Amino acid sequence: MIGRLQGLLAEKNPPQVLLDCHGVGYEVDVPMSTFYNLPALGERVTLLTHFVVREDAQLLYGFGTADERNAFRHLIKITGVGPRTALSVLSGMGVADLAQAITLQEAGRLIKVPGIGKKTAERLLLELKGKLGADIGPHxxxxxxxxxxxxxxxxxxxxxxxxxxxxxxxxxxxxxxxxxxxxxxxxxxxx
CATH class of the missing domain: 1.10.8 (Helicase, Ruva Protein; domain 3)
Structure with a gap:
């Protein structure tokens, strides 16, 4: 649907930004990893997006990198993990850290993320193994x-x-x- 937005950064209110695209302001929720890498207000920015349509809302999530968006999309496919929780995971740890935790099957690192309990962490490790975990070589x-x-x-x-x-x-x-x-x-x- 909406795959990318490019425009001027009008407002920054974590975790949401307002992106002015030729006079239309888009409210976009971003993970903190993206938020910290945003330019100053009034500067041009490009965000890859994921559009979610629910019965009661239409929400736009933005990401600074394709890896972040890909990780987000894998996370929201897991039962019990919605967009807010996925954003929280990506805010609590970068994509590389998440991939390493999955590869090494370390639930303890995921539990430190607000909103992630032991059962959810174990489900994340199980369902994302092989999809998001980094391959750590021949040995x-x-x-x-x-x-x-x-x-x-x-x-x-x-x-x-x-x-x-x-x-x-x-x-x-x-x-x-x-x-x-x-x-x-x-x-x-x-x-």
Missing amino acids: AAVTHDNQADILQALLALGYSDKEAAASLKALPKDVGVSDGIKLALKALSKG
């Missing part, structure tokens, strides 16, 4: 276990999801758990 079994263990160790030491996930990306794919933790801690202490 998937060993790498999966090692990376999950390294990530859990970093989280237990008090690092945020974002910090821990960023340090994992810098590690060699076939690193052992103890060496991986040491390398990650060294990288985190420099940052």
